[in-house]
Amino acid sequence: MEKTMKKLSISHLCCFLLCIFSIFASTRSTPSHNYTDALTKSLLYFEAQRSGRLPYSQRVTWRDNSGLTDGLEQGVDLVGGYYDAGDHVKFGLPMAFTVTMLSWSIIEYGEYIAVAGELDHAVEAVKWGTDYFIKAHTSANVLWAEVGDGYTDHYCWQRPEDMTTSRQAYKVDENNPGSDVAGETAAAMAAASIVFRKTNPRYSRLLLRHAQQLFEFGDKYRGKYDENMGVVKNYYTSVSGYNDELLWAAMWLYKATDNHRYLSYVIDNADLFGGIGWSITEFSWDVKFAGIQVLASQLLIKEKHLKHKNMLEQYQSKAEYYICSCLGKNNGTKNNVGFTTGGLIYIRQWNNMQYVSSGAFLTMVYSDLLHKWNRKMLKCDLGYVTPQELLQFSKYQVDYILGSNPLNMSYLVGFGPKFPTRVHHRGASIGSYRENKGFIGCTEGYDNWYGSSDPNPNVVFGALVGGPDHKDEFFDKRGNFMQTEACTYNTAPLVGIFAKLNYLEETILHASY
Numbered sequence: 081m082e083k084t085m086k087k088l089s090i091s092h093l094c095c096f097l098l099c100i101f102s103i104f105a106s107t108r109s110t111p112s113h114n115y116t117d118a119l120t121k122s123l124l125y126f127e128a129q130r131s132g133r134l135p136y137s138q139r140v141t142w143r144d145n146s147g148l149t150d151g152l153e154q155g156v157d158l159v160g161g162y163y164d165a166g167d168h169v170k171f172g173l174p175m176a177f178t179v180t181m182l183s184w185s186i187i188e189y190g191e192y193i194a195v196a197g198e199l200d201h202a203v204e205a206v207k208w209g210t211d212y213f214i215k216a217h218t219s220a221n222v223l224w225a226e227v228g229d230g231y232t233d234h235y236c237w238q239r240p241e242d243m244t245t246s247r248q249a250y251k252v253d254e255n256n257p258g259s260d261v262a263g264e265t266a267a268a269m270a271a272a273s274i275v276f277r278k279t280n281p282r283y284s285r286l287l288l289r290h291a292q293q294l295f296e297f298g299d300k301y302r303g304k305y306d307e308n309m310g311v312v313k314n315y316y317t318s319v320s321g322y323n324d325e326l327l328w329a330a331m332w333l334y335k336a337t338d339n340h341r342y343l344s345y346v347i348d349n350a351d352l353f354g355g356i357g358w359s360i361t362e363f364s365w366d367v368k369f370a371g372i373q374v375l376a377s378q379l380l381i382k383e384k385h386l387k388h389k390n391m392l393e394q395y396q397s398k399a400e401y402y403i404c405s406c407l408g409k410n411n412g413t414k415n416n417v418g419f420t421t422g423g424l425i426y427i428r429q430w431n432n433m434q435y436v437s438s439g440a441f442l443t444m445v446y447s448d449l450l451h452k453w454n455r456k457m458l459k460c461d462l463g464y465v466t467p468q469e470l471l472q473f474s475k476y477q478v479d480y481i482l483g484s485n486p487l488n489m490s491y492l493v494g495f496g497p498k499f500p501t502r503v504h505h506r507g508a509s510i511g512s513y514r515e516n517k518g519f520i521g522c523t524e525g526y527d528n529w530y531g532s533s534d535p536n537p538n539v540v541f542g543a544l545v546g547g548p549d550h551k552d553e554f555f556d557k558r559g560n561f562m563q564t565e566a567c568t569y570n571t572a573p574l575v576g577i578f579a580k581l582n583y584l585e586e587t588i589l590h591a592s593y
């Protein structure tokens with residue numbers, strides 16, 4: 081960052097600031113929001129989702145200890161980690177993706193998170209996940225990949241502190257492999273090892289060792305986890321298979337180690353694994369190709385990678401296909417993401433916001449990349465796009481999330497004057513355990529709390545709910561889980577984006593003196 085800044089001439093810098101200024105000042109349709117506030121709240125969400133024994137520093141005080149016997153039946157300590165969404169299952173695949181995206185947020189925008197005074201909280205959010213993955217990876221070829229199950233969990237509506245549902249743990253191993261969940265967990269731990277490299281080198285090395293082993297395990301014993309761990313079917317089936325997770329893991333391991341072996345894996349398997357074949361308009365807990373392609377594009381900056389120029393450029397062209405699809409600039413409707421009438425990325429009706437936050441993240445990272453290359457344009461089928469337009473697009477999506485939309489509704493819970501108040505979230509919808517320790521049974525929660533038209537007694541600050549339908553309509557009802565449930569991986573990319581937008585806004589404030 082410093083080096084690039086020095087190289088920029090004054091005129092470049094002025095142009096850059098002017099362009100940014102125009103993004104923040106000119107667009108009446110997208111007023112800016114308080115991104116510091118949004119960032120602070122986004123990190124509170126991860127505290128609300130904590131399973132296990134809560135630390136003294138816990139700021140979300142309507143939560144208490146829970147899941148303290150997780151793994152006990154199987155003789156393994158699986159206390160900790162994150163509840164996935166509005167339920168209490170600990171699903172390994174999306175949890176790992178959440179931690180990967182939190183880590184990527186910090187790797188990309190850590191200095192801006194620090195400027196806002198939130199770096200410690202962001203790093204804690206990563207560590208709450210990685211501490212759990214260390215426990216869950218009990219030997220080289222064994223990874224515990226789920227605690228609890230969707231069937232029994234969803235039968236009850238209880239606070240996590242009262243849980244009476246099954247807490248059985250499920251694993252993948254040599255005989256029942258799961259290359260997708262092993263690969264994603266390897267990616268998460270490798271990415272997190274970069275986060276801890278300077279501040280906690282011992283922990284960073286520990287994460288890296290786990291990541292390397294998990295990658296070897298996933299690569300050597302190939303299999304889809306949902307075929308070998310049937311309990312996850314209907315909840316987090318890995319539809320895209322495991323090829324994307326293996327490439328993604330190798331890519332993060334390369335970033336973490338600089339070991340050429342991992343880069344070779346990404347290059348040699350590019351074609352076979354669909355890394356440069358599939359044109360895809362979705363980036364999610366299931367489908368990681370676009371993320372891999374953007375990371376591969378970043379490698380082109382360094383001289384030493386030019387011997388792989390040909391392959392890396394093929395990855396890059398797919399990355400640009402994805403970016404163009406977000407801007408609606410590929411030729412043909414099916415080559416683009418969909419949009420709501422109000423201009424929000426729209427992929428599908430159930431938890432659509434996950435695709436918005438991941439898309440806003442990748443377009444922002446790609447905008448930065450074009451800046452670093454000093455490339456003024458990205459060529460799409462239907463025209464050129466500037467890095468400023470990419471940034472503007474990302475900001476538009478985020479501003480929509482924060483309330484610049486037809487309903488004036490913030491979909492980030494607890495942000496702004498109007499936000500969803502009946503979030504589909506067991507803990508938030510029932511009075512706090514700390515205030516009322518009286519046991520609330522499995523179906524009692526349904527009887528007394530779920531159906532209530534009152535707002536939730538607890539606000540899950542920073543949760544990004546599923547969001548509106550394709551006509552920008554949203555029904556704030558607990559039973560409307562497609563729209564009012566939030567997931568940990570929805571918020572994770574926002575951590576980086578909020579920090580960057582906050583920084584840009586501060587830069588403008590200072591530049592105007």
Ligand SMILES: *[C@@H]1O[C@H](CO)[C@@H](O)[C@H](O)[C@H]1NC(C)=O
Pocket residue numbers: 114116117118120
């Ligand atoms: C933004 O929100 C923070 C609270 O998180 C507050 O301290 C700050 O004053 C707000 N900034 C503006 C400009 O309103």
Ligand SMILES: *[C@@H]1O[C@H](CO)[C@@H](O)[C@H](O)[C@H]1NC(C)=O
Pocket residue numbers: 411412461462
């Ligand atoms: C878009 O695709 C159609 C159908 O293949 C083609 O006729 C048209 O020329 C393309 N437009 C551009 C701008 O490439």
Ligand SMILES: *[C@@H]1O[C@H](CO)[C@@H](O)[C@H](O)[C@H]1NC(C)=O
Pocket residue numbers: 486487488
């Ligand atoms: C949203 O806010 C705008 C501007 O304040 C106002 O004109 C509009 O009526 C509001 N829409 C709704 C649905 O509240």
